[in-house]
Structures are given as structure tokens and as C-alpha cells.
Amino acid sequence: MNGQLPLLFAAVAAFFAVGGVGWVVAGALSDGQKSARKKAVMSASGGRKPRKAEADSSQNRKKQVAESLKEIEDKQKSAKKKSLTLKSRIAQAGFTFSVQTFWIASGVLAILGFLGAFMTGQSFLISGGLAIAAGLGLPRWFLSMRRAGRQKKFTAEFANALDIIVRGIKSGLPLNECIKVIAREAPDPVGPEFAKLVEAQAVGVSLEDGTKKMVERMPLPELNFFSTVLTIQAKTGGNLAEALGNLSAVLRSRKMMREKIGALSSEAKASAMIIGALPPGVLAIVYFTTPSYMTAMFVEPKGQLMLLGGAMWMGLGILMMRGMINFKH
Template sequence: MQGQLPLLFAAVAAFIAVGGVGWVVAGALGDGQKSARRKAVVSSSGPRKARAQQADNTIQRRKQVQDSLKEIEDKQKSAKKKSLTLKSQIEQAGFSFSPRAFWIASGVLAIVGFLGALLTGQSLLISAGLSIAAGLGLPRWFLGMRRSGRQKKFTGEFANALDIIVRGIKSGLPLNECIKVIARESAEPVASEFKKLVEAQAVGVTLEDGIKKMVTRMPLPELNFFATVLTIQAKTGGNLAEALGNLSAVLRARKMMREKIGALSSEAKASSMIIGALPPGVLAIVYFTTPSYMTAMFVEPKGQLMLLGGGIWMGLGILMMRGMINFKH
């Protein structure tokens, strides 16, 4: 028994030694794994921070775009209110006379219509109606027709102007030089509008303010899109050539859609024109074939009232048919 005690102590000592060595080795391996994990966390924190920074930049840029769009929308609302004035309508039609000259011309036409109706033997009621139509309706109709025709020409040529800017920017030209090329080479009325923009920049007006004035002179959705793209690009940056190229494609698609709608609605337009022209056409035919049969309508007060009522109802019917076949909005 006494001889076995040293062996037992030796076995216990050996077990403790082996356990200590194992504990040291396990601790070293654990420290190595912890160090490796720490290194992995540190190494992965760099891309994570970069992604977080990129996300913050994207959110900040999106906020800037939203603020810019809200500011542009508010400015467009105020510009739309200004475009309803007579002075703005005269500028949009391409004329340079003042509103005072317009009212003077309207008064002259009203007097001529009133005197002409009296000289032909019409009553005071009919003469007053013709005077109002000649003084207020005819000048406004001419101004609106000239304004809409000019805007239609501008819309048809504006996509080509955007293509000039896109090709110029891709070839290395600055935006101001591209605008000068449009002012020299494009068709009217795009050339005259961009020429005014170039002249405004020459006297110190910024591009943004010049575009705003152009939108006031030509209140079109296409030009509003162009102003929006330039404003956002100036504040947030980006590829201007790509943005304007996409805008040009959208404008051409809108033009094709309008032409397709016009072709599909041509039958309805022709029918409305025939229906609107039929009553006055029949009246003219009857008057020239049998004048005595229709003279009472122009001489008798009841006949004059009937003609006035018929004209009013015809005008309302034409306006209703025009609204039914107008697919602009």
C-alpha cells in the first residue's frame, strides 16, 4: 500500500499537468478565435459604414429632390395665375403691343359693329349684341387662336431642341453654348424664345430665372418638365444628357399619343362641324333663295328675339360638343 502511494501521487500530478496544458492550449485557441472575430468585425465595419453613408446620401438627395419639386410646384402655381392676365396672353401670342392698344382696338371694333348693324336696319338690341360680339368676342377669339397655334408649333419643335442639347453635352459643349445653337438653328417660335433666354443671360440673368420667364411666356407642360429637370440637376447633380434624353423621348411619345387621339377623334370632330354648320347654312340658303320668306325674321322684333335665342343655344351646343371631343386634358 505504501509502495502504491507514490504511483498515485505521480498519476494525479500527471493528470493535473495534462489538464493545465490543455487549459492553456484551449485558452490560446479561444483568444485566437476571439481575435479573429474582432478582426472580422473590424474589417466588415468599413463596408458597413460605407453602405450606411451611401444610404444617408441617397436619403438626403431624395429629400433635396422632393424639396425642389415642391418649390417648383409652388412657383408654377403662381406663374399660372400670372399667365391668365391679358398682358401675358398677348406675350404668349407673340405680339408686342400693350393691353391698352388691345382695348382701344376692341372699342373700335365694337363701334364699327354697332354702326354697321344700325345702318343695315337692325334694332338696338341686335346692334348691341353685334357690338359686344365684335368688341369682346372677336379680338379674344383671334388672340386665343394665335396663342394656341404658337404653342402648338413650339411643342412640335421642342423635342428637336432637346436633342440638340443632349448631343452638344455629350460632345463636350457647355449648356449655354447649346442654348445659343438652338437660338440660331431651330425653327420658330423655339428660336425666338431661346434667343430671348440668351439675351437675358447676356445682361446677367441666371439660367433658372431665364427659364422661369420663358415658362411665363410659353406655359406648356413640356417646358415645365424642362425647367424642372434643369432646376433639380443644378441643385442635386446628375447626368443632364441622360435626363434630357429621357425627357425628349417622353415628349415624342406624348406627341405621338396626341396625333393618335386626333386621328381617332376625327370622325367626331367632322360630325360636330357638320351639325354646327347646318342651321346657319340652311338659314343662308333659304334667305338667298326666298328673301321675302326670311325678311320677317330680321325685321320683326319677335323674329329678332328668335334669332338671338337660336344663336345663343347654337353657341352653347357648339361649346358642349367641343368639350366632348376635346381630349387635351
């Protein structure tokens, strides 16, 4: 029994020695696994940081775009509140004469209308009415017609101008060079308007202010969209070629929609033209076939008042028919 005690103590010592070595090895392996897991967690968190930064950058850009749109909308509302002056109408029609010249021409037309009516035997009341119509109505009507025709031509050619800018930017040209190309190559009125923008930039006017002046001379939603895109791109950055390409596609779609609406409403427009032309046409036919029957209408005061009343009612009817067939799009 006494001989076995040393063996027993040796076995116990060996057991504890082996267990200690195992515990040390297990601890080292555990520390290695923990460090590996820590590195994995750190790398994962490090991978999420760029995503978070990217999301923050996107949010900031959206916020900047929203602020820019709100600022532009406020400026447009304040501009709409201002009444359109005669000087602005003259500029939008493409003329360069002054307001004083316009009023002088209106006065000359009024005098000619009064003298022409009075010398043909019309009463003072009819002559005065014709003078007012010739002096106030005819010049403003001509100005409005010229302004509408100029805006129509600009809208028809503006999408091609945007395509020139898109192709130029994609090929590496700066925006200012693309605008100069449009100013040289585009037909009237797109070319002259962009030429004024180039001249304004040459004297130090910023692109944003230049496009705003351009919108004042040509108040069209298409040009307003173009100015808004340039303003936002200058403040927040982005792909200008893609934005202008999308705008060009939208403008072409709007043009197709206008043409489709015009085709669908052509029958109503033809009916309105026929109905509006019937009374003066019948009057002219009766006057040339039997002049004695219609002479009293032009000579007698009652007949003149009847003609004036009929002209007023015809004008109101034409305005109502025009409002019925003028579809907003």
C-alpha cells in the same frame, strides 16, 4: 525504492515542463487567432462603412429632391391662383404691342361693327350687340386662337430641342452652349423663346429664373417639366442628359397619344361640324333662292330677335358639342 524516487521526480518535472511549453504555445496560437478574427471583423466593419455612407447619401439626395419638388409645387399653386392678365395673354400669343393698343383696336372694331350694322338698316339693339361682339369678342377670340396655335407649334418642336441638349451634353458641351444652339437653329416659336432665355442669362438672370419666365410666356406642362428637371438638377445634381432624354421620350409618347385620340375622335368632330353648319347653311340657301321669304327676318324687329335668339342657341349648342368631343389627355 529509494533509488526510484529521483526517477519519479524527474518524470514529473519533465511532464510539467512539457505541459508548460504546450500551454505557452497554445496561448500564443490563440492570441494570433483572436487578432486575426479582430482584423477580419474590423475589415468587415470598415467595408460596411462606405455602404452606409452611400445609403445615407442616397437618402439625403432623395430628401433634397422631395423638398425641391414640394417647393416647386407650392410656387406653381401660388402662380395658378393669380388670374391671367391681358398683358400675359398678349405675350403668350407672341405679340409685343401694349394693352392700350389692344383696347384702341377693340374700340375701333366696335365702332366699325356698329356703323356697318346701323347703315344696313339694322335696329339700334342689333347694332349695339354687333358692336359689343366686334369690340370685345372678336379681338379676344383672335388672341386665344393665336395663343393656342403658338403653343401647339411649340409642343410639336420642343422634343427635338431636348434631343439637341441631350446630344450636346453627351458630347461634352455645357448646357448654356446647347441652349444657344437651340436659340439659333430651332424654328419659331421654340427658337425665339430660347433666345429670350439666352438674353436673360447674358444680363445676369439665373437659369432657374429664366426658365420660370419662359413658362409664364409659354404655360405648357412640357416646358414646366423641363424647368423642374433643370431646377432639381441644379440643387441636387445628377445625370442631366439621362433625365432630359427620358423627358424627351415622354413628350414624344404624349404626342403619339394626342394623335391617336385625334384619329379616334375624328368621326365625332366631323359630325359636330356638319350639325353646326346645317342651320346657317340652310339660312343662306333659302335667302339666296327666295330673298323675299327671308327679308322679313332681317327687317322686322321680331325677326331680328328670332335671329338673335337662334344665334345664341346655336352658340350654346356648338360649345356643348365642343366640350363633348374635346378629350382631355
